[in-house]
Amino acid sequence: MAICSFLPELLCKFPAIDDGTIRMARKSVDDGFKGFVRSYGNAIDAVVQPLQWFLNYLERVFVGSPWIFVLIIMVAVVYFGSRNVKITIGTALSMVAIGLVGLWNDTMITLAMVTVCTLISIVIGIPIGILMARSDRVQAFVNPALDVMQTMPSFVYLIPVVMIFGIGKVPGLIAVVIYAVPPMIRLTNLGIRLVDKEVLEAADAFGSSAWQKLKNVQMPLALPTIMAGINQTIMMSLAMVVVASMIGVGGLGKNVLQAIANQFFTVGFLNGFALVGIAIIFDRTSQAFGRRLQKHSEVIHG
Amino acid sequence: MASHAIEVKNLYKIFGPRGEDYVDVVKKGMGKAELNEKHGHVLGLQDINILMPGGCITVVMGLSGSGKSTLIRHINRLIDPTAGEVLYDGTDVCKMNENDLRQFRRHKTAMVFQKFALLPHRTVLENTIYGLEIQGIERRESEKRALGWIERVGLKGFENHYPNQLSGGMQQRVGLARALTNDADILLMDEAYSALDPLIRVDMQSVLLDLQKELKKTVVFITHDLDEALRLGDKIAILRDGRVVQQGTGQEIVLSPADDYITAFVKEVNRGRVVHVETIMRPLSGNPEGLPLAAGTVLETAARTMTGAHINTAHVVDADGRPIGAIDLQTIIAAMVTPTSHTDRQAA
Ligand SMILES: Nc1ncnc2c1ncn2[C@@H]1O[C@H](COP(=O)(O)OP(=O)(O)O)[C@@H](O)[C@H]1O
Ligand SMILES: [Mg+2]
Numbered sequence: 151m152a153i154c155s156f157l158p159e160l161l162c163k164f165p166a167i168d169d170g171t172i173r174m175a176r177k178s179v180d181d182g183f184k185g186f187v188r189s190y191g192n193a194i195d196a197v198v199q200p201l202q203w204f205l206n207y208l209e210r211v212f213v214g215s216p217w218i219f220v221l222i223i224m225v226a227v228v229y230f231g232s233r234n235v236k237i238t239i240g241t242a243l244s245m246v247a248i249g250l251v252g253l254w255n256d257t258m259i260t261l262a263m264v265t266v267c268t269l270i271s272i273v274i275g276i277p278i279g280i281l282m283a284r285s286d287r288v289q290a291f292v293n294p295a296l297d298v299m300q301t302m303p304s305f306v307y308l309i310p311v312v313m314i315f316g317i318g319k320v321p322g323l324i325a326v327v328i329y330a331v332p333p334m335i336r337l338t339n340l341g342i343r344l345v346d347k348e349v350l351e352a353a354d355a356f357g358s359s360a361w362q363k364l365k366n367v368q369m370p371l372a373l374p375t376i377m378a379g380i381n382q383t384i385m386m387s388l389a390m391v392v393v394a395s396m397i398g399v400g401g402l403g404k405n406v407l408q409a410i411a412n413q414f415f416t417v418g419f420l421n422g423f424a425l426v427g428i429a430i431i432f433d434r435t436s437q438a439f440g441r442r443l444q445k446h447s448e449v450i451h452g
Numbered sequence: 453m454a455s456h457a458i459e460v461k462n463l464y465k466i467f468g469p470r471g472e473d474y475v476d477v478v479k480k481g482m483g484k485a486e487l488n489e490k491h492g493h494v495l496g497l498q499d500i501n502i503l504m505p506g507g508c509i510t511v512v513m514g515l516s517g518s519g520k521s522t523l524i525r526h527i528n529r530l531i532d533p534t535a536g537e538v539l540y541d542g543t544d545v546c547k548m549n550e551n552d553l554r555q556f557r558r559h560k561t562a563m564v565f566q567k568f569a570l571l572p573h574r575t576v577l578e579n580t581i582y583g584l585e586i587q588g589i590e591r592r593e594s595e596k597r598a599l600g601w602i603e604r605v606g607l608k609g610f611e612n613h614y615p616n617q618l619s620g621g622m623q624q625r626v627g628l629a630r631a632l633t634n635d636a637d638i639l640l641m642d643e644a645y646s647a648l649d650p651l652i653r654v655d656m657q658s659v660l661l662d663l664q665k666e667l668k669k670t671v672v673f674i675t676h677d678l679d680e681a682l683r684l685g686d687k688i689a690i691l692r693d694g695r696v697v698q699q700g701t702g703q704e705i706v707l708s709p710a711d712d713y714i715t716a717f718v719k720e721v722n723r724g725r726v727v728h729v730e731t732i733m734r735p736l737s738g739n740p741e742g743l744p745l746a747a748g749t750v751l752e753t754a755a756r757t758m759t760g761a762h763i764n765t766a767h768v769v770d771a772d773g774r775p776i777g778a779i780d781l782q783t784i785i786a787a788m789v790t791p792t793s794h795t796d797r798q799a800a
Contacts, residue, residue: 348566351565352565352569352570355528355561355640356557356582356586357557357558357583358586366586367571373573447573
């Protein structure tokens with residue numbers, strides 16, 4: 151305060167752009183965006199409609215099937231993916247526990263959501279990762295975008311998503327994918343860039359085309375890294391479905407949200423543990439599966 | 453035209469963003485160190501002229517960093533030249549378009565790498581058929597061909613192993629089988645045996661020599677080991693700082709090294725295995741005496757034959773069996789133990 155009496159006003163109080171101008175700018179951006187949404191809303195809805203169908207279909211399959219079928223199929227998938235009895239038994243026990251506390255249906259909804267989000271992230275992430283690995287220019291362009299996507303508080307991009315798509319499952323799905331796709335892209339890029347230069351040279355020397363090189367050399371050798379990316383994407387989807395419940399995604403996340411609002415301590419933790427349970431199942435299974443794909447790299451002698 | 457020879461002509465390679473701009477200063481005599489210091493470009497190769505005869509093994513030898521890998525990669529254009537040409541059957545590899553180059557690599561060349569460069573996720577058999585697979589040859593046919601080569605290189609029974617399950621020597625056999633399965637005229641081997649233990653290396657050299665007797669491919673073999681060069685090379689070119697300092701047969705290089713650098717290289721060589729009898733024979737005087745020795749026999753073999761037969765004198769015969777000179781055991785042993793000087797060689 152005292153110092154300010156000696157300093158010119160300009161150096162003491164930050165010369166912010168005046169409120170009127172900021173309000174104008176904000177209003178024109180917001181209005182522009184709203185106008186855009188109004189004029190293209192139908193088109194956008196049509197584009198994302200298939201997502202809605204796919205999600206609804208999967209949710210019906212998960213929730214509608216008798217629990218015993220779902221459990222058997224899940225255990226079978228985990229066993230054939232991991233070939234690990236411990237993980238398989240752990241899966242069966244956690245799912246039974248989840249059922250006993252009455253969270254089976256909500257868990258199924260969350261599972262359907264995470265499955266769809268992961269698939270979409272893979273479908274979007276791998277091609278972008280490949281493009282990035284092929285060109286330094288693309289990498290220089292995509293990397294900062296990924297940085298923003300990963301550091302922006304996830305609540306913030308719920309705003310445009312809701313403005314464009316409204317409230318519901320599909321907007322939630324889109325928000326989750328935006329949040330979960332960066333590791334998929336990054337690790338695909340990294341995996342391909344780390345492929346042994348001499349092996350690539352050999353592929354060139356035998357006259358491989360770009361596609362043959364990608365299919366026979368780069369993707370198979372990058373697979374362990376890509377698997378790590380899938381694993382991270384799953385984990386991030388699981389984290390984000392809770393946040394996305396704020397815009398209308400059902401399942402365990404919604405219960406957590408209600409528990410926060412009403413201070414239901416037990417309900418909150420039960421749902422939280424159910425999320426932890428499926429996170430661990432996904433994580434261990436995908437890691438064990440990844441390791442199994444790498445069987446050939448075990449050194450026996452030499 | 454179809455001599456299957458490779459002709460490298462006036463080849464320059466300068467690494468760096470503006471390599472072309474410095475070809476002229478290099479032609480005017482700027483050396484590798486100066487170019488790097490003044491212009492930040494690396495001189496890879498300068499003014500390379502080598503004729504690699506068809507059906508022969510040409511060895512390119514030099515110390516690490518002398519440009520051997522750079523040179524061999526120009527033959528299938530894994531590296532683009534800054535100036536010059538690489539001719540095969542009259543076509544300049546450096547001027548091929550992308551598609552022609554791919555066809556050339558698929559059908560005319562095959563390469564073996566120092567660190568094997570096998571695909572770790574594929575079995576021995578799947579690695580071996582790689583070349584045929586990308587040519588689009590039917591799986592059953594390519595497996596049949598690959599199995600033959602796997603057996604030839606001594607890997608029968610290992611078809612379904614993964615590279616990581618094999619020792620270095622065996623992995624390089626896979627590398628060799630993969631290259632041979634491609635059935636190409638040109639076989640490029642970049643320090644293919646340098647990573648192997650000495651005994652296994654000699655073994656693999658024998659495998660190559662045996663195969664070459666029958667296949668008569670145009671082989672370009674890179675090594676930093678003079679013994680390996682002398683054993684394998686029908687012709688040897690020695691590189692130093694990206695420049696050919698001498699080329700010729702092994703015998704020519706051992707007997708008249710072009711400079712101190714090569715002299716130092718050849719000092720430790722076992723001459724008995726390099727020098728041929730006709731090089732040190734004297735003209736025939738009168739009738740041929742003693743054992744007949746074919747021209748091209750190396751001194752060590754000649755000495756062994758003569759001592760085995762308890763005979764001190766022999767005569768050298770040419771390919772048609774005509775006597776062309778005389779030789780005795782003493783001369784042979786003397787030539788094996790004392791470096792033959794330049795003047796001796798001219799007198800002979
Ligand atoms: N891509 C490159 N960029 C810059 N310099 C290179 C490159 N490749 C090779 N060199 C340089 O060219 C010279 C010859 O290298 P190389 O052909 O690999 O030698 P060698 O195979 O005989 O050991 C070395 O000085 C090396 O540093
Ligand atoms: Mg090298």
